[in-house]
Amino acid sequence: MAILTYREALNRAMTEEMEKDPSIYLMGEEVGHYQGAYKVSQGMLDKFGEERVIDTPISENGFAGIGVGSAMVGLRPIIEFMTWNFSLVAIDQIINSAAKMNYMSGGQFPMPIVFRGAGGAGGRLGAQHSQAFESWYAHCPGLKVVCPATPKDAYGLLKSSIRDNNPTIFIESEVLYGSKGEVPEQEYTIPLGLGEIKRKGTDITLVTWSRALGFAEEAAAILEKEGISVEIVDLRSLRPLDENLIYESVKKTNRAVVVEEGWPVAGFGAQIAYLIQKNAFAYLDHPVERVTQMDVPMSYAANLERMSLPNATRVADTIREMLQ
Amino acid sequence: MVSSIPKDSQSVSELKEFYRQMVLIRKFEEAAAKAYSVGKIGGFLHLYIGQEAVGVGSIAALTPKDYIVSTYRDHGHALARGLNPKPLMAELFGKGTGISKGNGGSMHFFDRNAHFMGGHGIVGGHISLAAGIAFASKFKKEDSVTICFFGEGAANIGSFHEGLNLAAIWKLPVVFICENNHYAMGTPEYRALAVKDVSVRAYAYDMARDHIEGDEVRKVRDHVQVAVERARRGEGPTLIEVSTYRFRGHSMSDPAKYRTKEELEAYKKKDPLMRARQELELGGIKTEELDKMDLEIQNQIDEAYQFAETSPEPPLSQLHKYVYAEDK
Numbered sequence A: 001m002a003i004l005t006y007r008e009a010l011n012r013a014m015t016e017e018m019e020k021d022p023s024i025y026l027m028g029e030e031v032g033h034y035q036g037a038y039k040v041s042q043g044m045l046d047k048f049g050e051e052r053v054i055d056t057p058i059s060e061n062g063f064a065g066i067g068v069g070s071a072m073v074g075l076r077p078i079i080e081f082m083t084w085n086f087s088l089v090a091i092d093q094i095i096n097s098a099a100k101m102n103y104m105s106g107g108q109f110p111m112p113i114v115f116r117g118a119g120g121a122g123g124r125l126g127a128q129h130s131q132a133f134e135s136w137y138a139h140c141p142g143l144k145v146v147c148p149a150t151p152k153d154a155y156g157l158l159k160s161s162i163r164d165n166n167p168t169i170f171i172e173s174e175v176l177y178g179s180k181g182e183v184p185e186q187e188y189t190i191p192l193g194l195g196e197i198k199r200k201g202t203d204i205t206l207v208t209w210s211r212a213l214g215f216a217e218e219a220a221a222i223l224e225k226e227g228i229s230v231e232i233v234d235l236r237s238l239r240p241l242d243e244n245l246i247y248e249s250v251k252k253t254n255r256a257v258v259v260e261e262g263w264p265v266a267g268f269g270a271q272i273a274y275l276i277q278k279n280a281f282a283y284l285d286h287p288v289e290r291v292t293q294m295d296v297p298m299s300y301a302a303n304l305e306r307m308s309l310p311n312a313t314r315v316a317d318t319i320r321e322m323l324q
Numbered sequence B: 001m002v003s004s005i006p007k008d009s010q011s012v013s014e015l016k017e018f019y020r021q022m023v024l025i026r027k028f029e030e031a032a033a034k035a036y037s038v039g040k041i042g043g044f045l046h047l048y049i050g051q052e053a054v055g056v057g058s059i060a061a062l063t064p065k066d067y068i069v070s071t072y073r074d075h076g077h078a079l080a081r082g083l084n085p086k087p088l089m090a091e092l093f094g095k096g097t098g099i100s101k102g103n104g105g106s107m108h109f110f111d112r113n114a115h116f117m118g119g120h121g122i123v124g125g126h127i128s129l130a131a132g133i134a135f136a137s138k139f140k141k142e143d144s145v146t147i148c149f150f151g152e153g154a155a156n157i158g159s160f161h162e163g164l165n166l167a168a169i170w171k172l173p174v175v176f177i178c179e180n181n182h183y184a185m186g187t188p189e190y191r192a193l194a195v196k197d198v199s200v201r202a203y204a205y206d207m208a209r210d211h212i213e214g215d216e217v218r219k220v221r222d223h224v225q226v227a228v229e230r231a232r233r234g235e236g237p238t239l240i241e242v243s244t245y246r247f248r249g250h251s252m253s254d255p256a257k258y259r260t261k262e263e264l265e266a267y268k269k270k271d272p273l274m275r276a277r278q279e280l281e282l283g284g285i286k287t288e289e290l291d292k293m294d295l296e297i298q299n300q301i302d303e304a305y306q307f308a309e310t311s312p313e314p315p316l317s318q319l320h321k322y323v324y325a326e327d328k
Helices: A006-020 A044-048 A060-072 A084-098 A134-138 A151-163 A212-224 A243-253 A268-279 A302-308 A312-323 B009-037 B052-059 B075-080 B085-092 B125-139 B152-156 B158-169 B198-205 B217-232 B261-268 B272-282 B287-310
Strands: A002-005 A024-028 A053-055 A076-083 A114-119 A144-146 A168-173 A180-183 A196-199 A204-208 A230-234 A237-239 A256-259 A289-291 B067-070 B116-119 B146-151 B174-180 B208-213 B238-243
Touching: A002 A006, A002 A151, A006 A024, A006 A044, A006 A151, A006 A168, A006 A180, A024 A044, A024 A060, A044 A053, A060 A076, A060 A084, A060 B125, A060 B158, A076 A084, A084 A114, A084 B125, A114 A151, A134 A144, A134 A168, A134 A237, A134 A268, A144 A151, A151 A168, A151 A180, A196 A212, A196 A243, A204 A212, A204 A243, A204 A312, A212 A230, A212 A256, A212 A312, A230 A243, A243 A256, A243 A268, A256 A268, A256 A312, A268 A289, A289 A312, B009 B052, B009 B075, B009 B085, B009 B217, B009 B272, B009 B287, B052 B075, B052 B146, B052 B174, B052 B217, B052 B272, B067 B075, B067 B125, B075 B085, B075 B116, B085 B287, B116 B125, B125 B146, B125 B158, B125 B174, B146 B152, B152 B158, B152 B174, B152 B198, B158 B174, B158 B198, B174 B198, B174 B217, B198 B208, B198 B238, B208 B217, B217 B238, B272 B287
Parallel strands: A024 A053, A024 A076, A076 A114, A114 A168, A144 A168, A204 A230, A204 A256, A256 A289, B067 B116, B067 B146, B146 B174, B174 B238, B208 B238
Antiparallel strands: A002 A180, A144 A237, A196 A230
């Protein structure tokens, strides 16, 4: 078992897949000569050359469209958005073109494309660079949405995303790039739509994904000392969604909290809360709660940013109230 | 008016074929308009009537390995590519026998085998898709060329700029064909374009350009041919502006009151079908022969209409199919 950072795990996944399949290429701003704005593509230009690791001008809508067009004729593009904040200028291509191409053509054009890059909030980057957009993309049928929280998951899920014949929104956590974890030496994949119990417990179910897993784990450790046993479900992908994993856990604990980095209104946590009350209502001892980012754009001020983001204290407080 | 009388039997038969295709498009769309007015076709229906020489002339410059990316006004381009009018009409009727199995409708004709890469409904969004298809040809070292149709309205959206810039810096084998029919829905070009001649925007991308009138089908073909060959040689993209006119409104729901009757009449005098017919007659083809051809095409369209009308709707089980592709 090797210890890799989250970014190294992503780099290894892309490199291995590109070595195997010559129809895969990586495209985006600064992915080549600069070695990646967040260094996820470090060394890949040297290995694969400019024909397969392709720097673009600042034109997200344009190169997302290039990716979609090329996927229509059999290439397997990996399109990197420097951050998901910039994907908003490409959202037309992602939703109106990529997500619908197979459907509106009556099954003629599968769309084997991965859109990936840094997402999430924090680091005092201000309102335009601190946003979690997985709920936006998870809203759209035709897309798959993947949000890994650990280096091990990042590697296995990215390989599955690259091999998938559907457009995948692969949202990496900006603050996790440097985080370290064990990654098996042997090649492996993790199927999209398979969540994982990251911590076993009996009193409450914490449903989460991506960076918010950290807040959940921290809160669980605090509560353990108080005799509260928390089970953590890491969804890993939001589309497809491992619904049964959530229900099985709720049946055991009878309580659930969703912890996410995004905004509360129409957020993905609302969908999970709905699903739990619909499909596991009889097992609930308490309404499903959510811990999210506050319903405001992100402030630059350090104290306000801290207040705005979800954290372990808020998660722990919510759980204590639910157990009273 | 007629300056290009076909001089030999080869150019006569070539023009005859172009004429046949243009009449096929005209009659297809007239039938579609009729079906729309009696409620057999839903949604939007944007007709190509008046612009036929652009699609027919441009696509004649291609080989089967080349790709076509079209707009929401895609019927003419699909027929010019040689697609069978039956599944096209069935698509308009929302039938399971449609070219996109009824999931697409008027704006979304697709035929993978014919390299007909779709009608696309977001104005200008498809320009970078076309660049992407051309990117793939270059990546795979194939010498296919992609042509991309769009209206002058699309020339004002960011996707146009980004698509052309990327195509130019990477010398992609793509020909951008702006069908300037002078109105983006109801907005005339003088209210929308800071510089009226779209083709001069090519200078901004160090790209080859051309500007032609779109009423003479062989001229369109000849000019597009030059651009296609340039692209095939690896010398990069071209922006061609073809001036044309739609005789109907933007869509079936538009009475086009924003333009004068005189303007419409003036353009109708330059009807590309009429022009091709006159040229054929001057080239020695008898009126009766052309009338007979028109009649045969009408019969073909009637059959397509009948086919569309009698085809079954898609099975309800299709609703969830195709949202995701089958696994690899």
